[in-house]
Amino acid sequence: MSVRRLLIVAAILLLAVAVFYRSWAAGAGATGKLFPYAYSIDDLPNGLRLVTVPTDYPNMVAMYTVVRAGSRDEVEPGKSGYAHLFEHLMFRGSENYTPEQRDALLKRAGADSNASTNQDRTTYYVVFSNEDLEDVVKAEADRFQRLKYTEPAYKTESLAVLGEYNKNSSAPTERLDEALYETAFTHHTYAHTTMGYLKDVQDMPNQYAYSLDFYKRFYRPEYVTVVLVGDVTRARALELTTKYFGGWARGNYVPNIPAEPPQTEARTAHVDWPSPTLPWLAVAFKAPAYSDEVKDKAALDLLSEIAFGRNSDLYRRLVLEQQKVDQLNVDFGNHPDPELFTAFARIKKQEDAEDVREQVLETFARFTREQVEQSKLDATRSRMRYGFALRMNSSPAIAAALAPYILLRRTPDTIDKLFALYQQITPQDIQMTAAKYFTDSHRTIVTLDSKTGTK
Amino acid sequence: MARRMVLALLTTTLLATTPGVQSASVVQPGTSPLVVFRIVFMTGAAFDPPGKEGLASLTAAMLAEGGSRSMTYQQIVDAMYPMATAVNWQVDKEMTVFTGTTHIENLDRYYGLLRDMVLDPGLRQEDFTRLRDDALNFLKISLRESNDEELGKEFLYDVIYAGHPYGHHNRGTIGSLQQLSLEDVRAFYRTHYTRASLVLGLGGGYPKGFEQNVERDFDKLPAGTLDKRRFDPPKLAAGNRMAIVTRDTRSTAISVGFPIDVTRASPDWAALAVATSYFGQHRSSNGYLYGRLREARGLNYGDYAYIEYFPRGMFQFTPDPNLARQQQIFQIWIRPVEVDTGVFTLRAALYEYDKLVRTGLSREAFDATRQFLMKYSNVLTQTQSARLGYALDSRYYGIGDYNTYLREALPKLTVEDVNRAIQRHLTTDRMQMVIVTKDPRPFQDAVAKNTPSPIVYNSPKAKEITDEDALIERYRINVKPAEVTVVPVERVFE
Numbered sequence: 001m002s003v004r005r006l007l008i009v010a011a012i013l014l015l016a017v018a019v020f021y022r023s024w025a026a027g028a029g030a031t032g033k034l035f036p037y038a039y040s041i042d043d044l045p046n047g048l049r050l051v052t053v054p055t056d057y058p059n060m061v062a063m064y065t066v067v068r069a070g071s072r073d074e075v076e077p078g079k080s081g082y083a084h085l086f087e088h089l090m091f092r093g094s095e096n097y098t099p100e101q102r103d104a105l106l107k108r109a110g111a112d113s114n115a116s117t118n119q120d121r122t123t124y125y126v127v128f129s130n131e132d133l134e135d136v137v138k139a140e141a142d143r144f145q146r147l148k149y150t151e152p153a154y155k156t157e158s159l160a161v162l163g164e165y166n167k168n169s170s171a172p173t174e175r176l177d178e179a180l181y182e183t184a185f186t187h188h189t190y191a192h193t194t195m196g197y198l199k200d201v202q203d204m205p206n207q208y209a210y211s212l213d214f215y216k217r218f219y220r221p222e223y224v225t226v227v228l229v230g231d232v233t234r235a236r237a238l239e240l241t242t243k244y245f246g247g248w249a250r251g252n253y254v255p256n257i258p259a260e261p262p263q264t265e266a267r268t269a270h271v272d273w274p275s276p277t278l279p280w281l282a283v284a285f286k287a288p289a290y291s292d293e294v295k296d297k298a299a300l301d302l303l304s305e306i307a308f309g310r311n312s313d314l315y316r317r318l319v320l321e322q323q324k325v326d327q328l329n330v331d332f333g334n335h336p337d338p339e340l341f342t343a344f345a346r347i348k349k350q351e352d353a354e355d356v357r358e359q360v361l362e363t364f365a366r367f368t369r370e371q372v373e374q375s376k377l378d379a380t381r382s383r384m385r386y387g388f389a390l391r392m393n394s395s396p397a398i399a400a401a402l403a404p405y406i407l408l409r410r411t412p413d414t415i416d417k418l419f420a421l422y423q424q425i426t427p428q429d430i431q432m433t434a435a436k437y438f439t440d441s442h443r444t445i446v447t448l449d450s451k452t453g454t455k
Numbered sequence: 456m457a458r459r460m461v462l463a464l465l466t467t468t469l470l471a472t473t474p475g476v477q478s479a480s481v482v483q484p485g486t487s488p489l490v491v492f493r494i495v496f497m498t499g500a501a502f503d504p505p506g507k508e509g510l511a512s513l514t515a516a517m518l519a520e521g522g523s524r525s526m527t528y529q530q531i532v533d534a535m536y537p538m539a540t541a542v543n544w545q546v547d548k549e550m551t552v553f554t555g556t557t558h559i560e561n562l563d564r565y566y567g568l569l570r571d572m573v574l575d576p577g578l579r580q581e582d583f584t585r586l587r588d589d590a591l592n593f594l595k596i597s598l599r600e601s602n603d604e605e606l607g608k609e610f611l612y613d614v615i616y617a618g619h620p621y622g623h624h625n626r627g628t629i630g631s632l633q634q635l636s637l638e639d640v641r642a643f644y645r646t647h648y649t650r651a652s653l654v655l656g657l658g659g660g661y662p663k664g665f666e667q668n669v670e671r672d673f674d675k676l677p678a679g680t681l682d683k684r685r686f687d688p689p690k691l692a693a694g695n696r697m698a699i700v701t702r703d704t705r706s707t708a709i710s711v712g713f714p715i716d717v718t719r720a721s722p723d724w725a726a727l728a729v730a731t732s733y734f735g736q737h738r739s740s741n742g743y744l745y746g747r748l749r750e751a752r753g754l755n756y757g758d759y760a761y762i763e764y765f766p767r768g769m770f771q772f773t774p775d776p777n778l779a780r781q782q783q784i785f786q787i788w789i790r791p792v793e794v795d796t797g798v799f800t801l802r803a804a805l806y807e808y809d810k811l812v813r814t815g816l817s818r819e820a821f822d823a824t825r826q827f828l829m830k831y832s833n834v835l836t837q838t839q840s841a842r843l844g845y846a847l848d849s850r851y852y853g854i855g856d857y858n859t860y861l862r863e864a865l866p867k868l869t870v871e872d873v874n875r876a877i878q879r880h881l882t883t884d885r886m887q888m889v890i891v892t893k894d895p896r897p898f899q900d901a902v903a904k905n906t907p908s909p910i911v912y913n914s915p916k917a918k919e920i921t922d923e924d925a926l927i928e929r930y931r932i933n934v935k936p937a938e939v940t941v942v943p944v945e946r947v948f949e
Contacts, residue, residue, distance in 0.1 A: 099740070103740055160755065275703040316529055323588065390556055393556070394838045
């Protein structure tokens with residue numbers, strides 16, 4: 001078969017794929033539920049919410065406890081990194097469980113237990129066999145309501161946080177992120193990373209009293225949603241949650257998070273990296289907060305894949321054809337407040353940095369002028385739906401997929417609303433939204449390269 | 456298929472072999488709407504020809520991230536895009552695996568792409584150039600210059616296996632990668648991608664008859680012969696050694712290890728798994744060493760121990776399957792510490808390790824750890840892909856289903872068995888230490904002069920800790936000064 005004929009066959013195949021997905025995406029959009037599991041929502045009088053998702057996966061239960069406290073809530077100067085510090089302190093014992101007792105309980109249960117923090121939330125999880133459900137819920141409830149740590153234990157744990165900073169610090173992307181957010185945000189707490197500034201992390205050992213305040217503020221039932229997924233019934237989940245979390249007193253703290261004033265000028269920053277690296281480029285625009293009702297965020301979600309994803313024109317040019325870039329990524333998360341839409345590129349040769357920058361900027365500009373192709377939009381919707389479905393391959397994976405949406409709307413229902421909104425987005429919507437957000441005055445560009453060059 | 460036999464583990468797991476062609480499959484049919492592929496070839500970095508280190512890895516990358524003969528890589532990416540699928544690859548010393556998961560609605564379309572990528576690869580020059588660059592940049596930048604702990608962990612293997620077929624990073628060396636050609640890739644593909652080295656892994660809700668179609672397709676591979684070479688334990692001279700990798704970094708990463716003669720196929724595996732989980736369960740606050748170094752002293756973010764290769768551990772909580780090997784090492788991973796506590800932390804780890812070897816586990820610790828492992832295997836195998844991966848590894852090691860194997864082996868163990876296994880396998884005078892740090896002198900001084908490394912805390916500590924610290928700060932690092940080498944980072948993976 002000649003090369004030309006092969007290409008024709010391939011083209012026909014691709015066309016067939018595109019036609020198929022157009023019909024699938026339309027059909028599923030009208031009828032299918034993206035989150036296919038039946039779930040229940042129960043609100044305790046104290047404000048705590050329980051979401052229960054029974055699944056067919058036998059024996060295992062995933063308990064995810066989502067706290068609406070992240071680095072976004074760190075409003076005082078010099079106090080960055082405390083939401084994340086709390087992720088650590090929560091393993092330091094509570095009134096009825098010393099750390100050793102808690103460890104022993106989890107060890108007996110063969111459990112997997114950890115936690116993570118981002119700008120908006122702290123998520124704790126335990127994955128275990130259902131026979132240990134009551135023991136685990138009881139122990140979890142104790143630390144959320146009755147955390148107890150001494151000042152020496154606090155000081156020691158704050159050093160483990162410094163250790164975490166240290167293990168991250170050899171990656172240039174951590175510093176790139178720091179510079180990007182502190183340049184793009186002048187008022188809002190998104191200006192600092194979740195890990196926090198090094199000077200604040202180094203000062204943590206001196207802030208025992210502040211840490212107690214932080215706990216009293218945010219570790220309250222109205223900030224918390226418990227998600228139980230797996231081999232569990234609603235009745236049992238509610239019974240145990242009521243029994244162990246029901247007495248938790250509601251708080252009254254509401255953080256006063258400064259609004260970010262509209263950005264009125266393009267900003268840039270540069271990071272000199274002390275050791276060899278490939279140059280990095282980050283091009284960011286202020287972008288809308290999460291919404292399952294207003295189209296802006298959904299339109300740009302779709303565009304993020306179309307403009308910078310693996311089958312984008314830019315990826316084809318920069319990574320596959322010209323081979324000037326070896327990593328091209330886009331970051332546009334779901335956040336309660338407006339955050340950033342950022343394209344990242346790692347450039348293989350310093351001399352190409354300027355050209356890569358121009359091509360990335362032109363890609364942003366292009367979609368403010370041109371409409372995306374309908375077929376590409378349909379394929380992208382399909383990709384997002386299948387991508388979500390493919391993630392849900394175990395009870396913990398389902399809980400992990402849910403957790404970010406629980407933070408935003410406290411219900412899995414928002415997932416189907418969001419994907420229904422994707423179905424309504426047109427090429428015109430995307431162009432109009434791009435034109436609204438991708439303007440020079442909303443832009444921040446950060447570059448990073450090595451002072452010593454690439455070896 | 457002429458012959459089928461039940462692998463006897465998961466009731467759904469079957470091993471099919473076809474005499475004459477010798478290809479095999481491990482299948483786990485189910486009702487999930489997802490279908491999982493794990494296509495294994497029994498080849499890997501240990502089969503790289505001398506001077507062509509990285510060839511196995513680059514060949515796999517050319518299949519999974521390059522075009523097939525009928526489609527360019529861009530066309531494949533475009534076709535995969537609406538299905539949200541990809542073909543992932545992993546090359547270890549003796550195993551190469553291509554993995555992918557698709558929704559059942561896309562099964563035929565996805566499988567068609569996967570099949571052509573593996574059976575009829577394009578092996579184009581432009582893909583070769585890009586993927587060789589990726590491998591070089593991975594070693595030069597991502598590993599040498601962006602992740603001190605993985606750098607230390609991987610360099611430890613290079614040190615232990617120097618001169619051995621395992622003695623280079625799976626991605627190759629910078630020197631050898633620069634010499635590789637597309638013709639090398641073609642030759643490696645022809646020799647190693649054969650029916651004899653193939654094990655097909657398939658799981659999930661695929662339709663009846665699908666499995667036979669896949670087997671028929673893969674029967675088109677040349678028959679080949681399975682390269683059954685044995686890999687001997689590494690020949691390490693007696694004595695402990697220290698390699699200090701120097702680079703401009705703000706902290707100090709430490710890895711310690713030595714070869715062990717134990718794999719999942721060994722009678723002592725379960726016993727040593729208990730000992731290692733007790734001492735340093737991966738990313739768990741339950742490990743003994745974690746308790747002493749992080750929880751009691753705040754030295755770093757975590758401290759763990761292993762008896763199997765576990766790359767990328769800083770990014771994941773459970774290991775990837777299909778890293779099965781004939782030879783393994785015991786490894787202690789000390790996450791980065793502040794520069795001024797580096798020597799103290801190494802001493803503390805060696806002190807605690809020595810205590811483990813001398814005193815073993817208490818009965819109570821043994822009971823708790825055994826119970827943990829009995830249940831924790833459910834966490835390890837919670838996804839279809841993991842279950843399939845473990846079944847493929849069980850086939851490699853000739854053991855039953857992993858969970859059943861543990862559930863049968865663990866109850867039979869006694870604390871004495873575990874402590875005997877520790878004595879048998881963990882008493883070593885061939886310990887290799889890798890340090891990644893800016894200034895080697897404190898470590899050199901500690902070795903040469905036994906210079907004490909006192910520690911100052913930011914909070915009062917219990918007498919039990921300070922008494923122990925007095926021992927640790929002078930604890931002898933048993934390395935001869937001549938056995939300390941300093942390696943500038945640009946020499947690593949060279």
